[in-house]
Amino acid sequence: MKVLSVASEFYPLVKTGGLADVVGALPGALKGQDIEMRPFLPGYRAVMAAAEGGPALLKLADLFGGPAWIRSGKSGEISLLILDAPHLYDRPGNPYLGPDGLDWPDNAQRFAALAAAAAMVARGAVAGLRPDIIHAHDWQAGLVAAYLHYQDGARPGVVMTVHNIAYQGQFSAELLAMLGLPPESLSIDGIAHHGQIGYLKAGLQLADRVTTVSPGYAAELLSAEFGMGFEGLFRARAGIMSGILNGIDEEIWNPATDPQLAASFDAKHLRGRARNKAAVQERMGLKQDQSALLFGIVSRLVWQKGIDLMLASVPSLLACGAQLAVLGTGEPAIEAALRDAAARHSGRIGCVIGFDEGLSHLMQAGVDALLVPSRFEPCGLTQLYALRYGAIPVVARVGGLADTVIDANPMALAAGVATGVQFSNPDEAMLQAAIRRTAGLWQHKPAWRQMQRNAMASDVSWHEPARQYAALYRSLQLARALI
Numbered sequence: 001m002k003v004l005s006v007a008s009e010f011y012p013l014v015k016t017g018g019l020a021d022v023v024g025a026l027p028g029a030l031k032g033q034d035i036e037m038r039p040f041l042p043g044y045r046a047v048m049a050a051a052e053g054g055p056a057l058l059k060l061a062d063l064f065g066g067p068a069w070i071r072s073g074k075s076g077e078i079s080l081l082i083l084d085a086p087h088l089y090d091r092p093g094n095p096y097l098g099p100d101g102l103d104w105p106d107n108a109q110r111f112a113a114l115a116a117a118a119a120m121v122a123r124g125a126v127a128g129l130r131p132d133i134i135h136a137h138d139w140q141a142g143l144v145a146a147y148l149h150y151q152d153g154a155r156p157g158v159v160m161t162v163h164n165i166a167y168q169g170q171f172s173a174e175l176l177a178m179l180g181l182p183p184e185s186l187s188i189d190g191i192a193h194h195g196q197i198g199y200l201k202a203g204l205q206l207a208d209r210v211t212t213v214s215p216g217y218a219a220e221l222l223s224a225e226f227g228m229g230f231e232g233l234f235r236a237r238a239g240i241m242s243g244i245l246n247g248i249d250e251e252i253w254n255p256a257t258d259p260q261l262a263a264s265f266d267a268k269h270l271r272g273r274a275r276n277k278a279a280v281q282e283r284m285g286l287k288q289d290q291s292a293l294l295f296g297i298v299s300r301l302v303w304q305k306g307i308d309l310m311l312a313s314v315p316s317l318l319a320c321g322a323q324l325a326v327l328g329t330g331e332p333a334i335e336a337a338l339r340d341a342a343a344r345h346s347g348r349i350g351c352v353i354g355f356d357e358g359l360s361h362l363m364q365a366g367v368d369a370l371l372v373p374s375r376f377e378p379c380g381l382t383q384l385y386a387l388r389y390g391a392i393p394v395v396a397r398v399g400g401l402a403d404t405v406i407d408a409n410p411m412a413l414a415a416g417v418a419t420g421v422q423f424s425n426p427d428e429a430m431l432q433a434a435i436r437r438t439a440g441l442w443q444h445k446p447a448w449r450q451m452q453r454n455a456m457a458s459d460v461s462w463h464e465p466a467r468q469y470a471a472l473y474r475s476l477q478l479a480r481a482l483i
């Protein structure tokens with residue numbers, strides 16, 4: 001079975017968050033299920049430079065204002081399709097933002113182009129590459145479902161995955177003519193969303209199946225608190241919706257072989273962690289102290305991630321004798337507040353503002369506990385990397401965080417199954433209580449070691465998620481064959 005995966009990020013070529021990791025790992029994970037997944041992504045400058053470019057398979061004379069080519073490409077073992085459209089993508093840096101830190105003004109065109117070109121491939125425009133299923137990720141790929149719905153011709157089934165409902169891709173209704181979609185598409189049953197064009201809305205409304213990245217988030221999306229205006233749509237479509245947990249790439253994230261670490265280790269030989277802890281302390285300007293409980297954060301610095309709650313909890317953390325190391329990039333105000341906290345508590349709090357893949361690995365290997373105080377979290381990958389690296393995850397009890405961490409409550413400790421610490425209602429008081437509880441656990445080294453061993457034995461692989469995606473694709477293909 002052939003699946004075309006359409007997304008705006010792909011690890012290792014272009015990454016701002018977990019979407020890239022998931023899109024990058026799925027093709028390898030699905031091979032074992034006899035599924036040939038081909039990612040289709042925009043030819044940003046970095047992608048054109050890094051992907052082993054292949055020949056043009058199709059030329060489009062005019063795709064939203066300029067010529068474009070669909071090219072084959074390769075990243076490691078994975079065969080790609082790349083939309084080479086220099087007028088839309090030949091730009092430096094972040095895939096969504098210009099040098100001023102604002103969205104590119106033509107993002108509506110940039111991602112409509114991705115969807116329109118994907119729809120052509122879906123209908124067999126590239127010889128030999130007609131997919132059985134289209135798997136669209138997030139708002140950037142949402143219009144694929146619309147192009148397939150409103151234009152004539154046989155089409156494959158469409159699966160739409162929402163990785164984060166906060167990013168909806170809303171644009172002015174005046175752009176409808178530019179999109180090349182018919183006037184009737186701008187309706188409540190189509191792409192209209194609160195008087196605008198909604199790219200994610202289009203995908204959620206018109207796809208054959210909707211998934212999100214954890215069962216917990218799938219349930220939360222039905223509520224006004226988490227649905228962010230889409231709860232009604234999700235309730236209406238609950239019958240075709242499911243949550244499939246993300247996995248992690250266990251080759252890239254393997255503490256026994258990871259080249260980014262100061263020392264390798266595994267569940268039986270945890271001693272190497274001490275050298276990684278020392279390396280993190282050095283890199284973050286923290287006092288060299290193996291006995292201090294070292295908390296870490298690796299995160300986009302946005303409201304979702306609750307970093308402000310962490311900043312408000314600094315006094316409690318310091319009162320426990322702990323240290324804090326933060327790696328992140330995002331909103332300037334949060335970046336400034338972190339720098340300020342590091343300056344005021346030099347040696348106890350350290351931060352690196354920026355995106356640093358190598359350091360993110362070292363952090364997982366060196367911190368004692370990884371904090372994820374998110375207000376909402378569709379799945380979350382950093383707590384999965386933490387589990388694998390024996391960093392105890394301390395997480396808000398939301399979405400995928402709730403689904404993946406077993407809280408060290410008295411029963412779980414007695415049963416010897418705890419893998420981390422959870423706290424409810426992400427707010428300052430709850431986070432502070434969780435920090436104190438973690439510090440208490442840190443005092444009992446045998447119990448801590450047991451938690452580390454449990455964490456490292458957690459199944460965070462793609463094995464079961466890949467099986468579930470494969471089953472979903474197959475059942476959709478069967479359902480469409482019966483139409």
Ligand code: ADP
Nearest residue numbers: 017018299300328354355356357360380381382
């Ligand atoms: P989200 O997709 O919401 O950002 P996830 O936890 O799913 O959250 O994925 C985040 C991914 O981005 C992880 O691979 C994490 O290691 C990585 N990451 C986040 N911030 C940074 C950073 N500043 N430097 C390096 N990697 C980062």
Ligand code: GLC
Nearest residue numbers: 018019163213378379380381
């Ligand atoms: C989103 C979510 C995150 C999830 C990631 C990959 O960015 O915020 O929770 O892990 O997508 O699915």
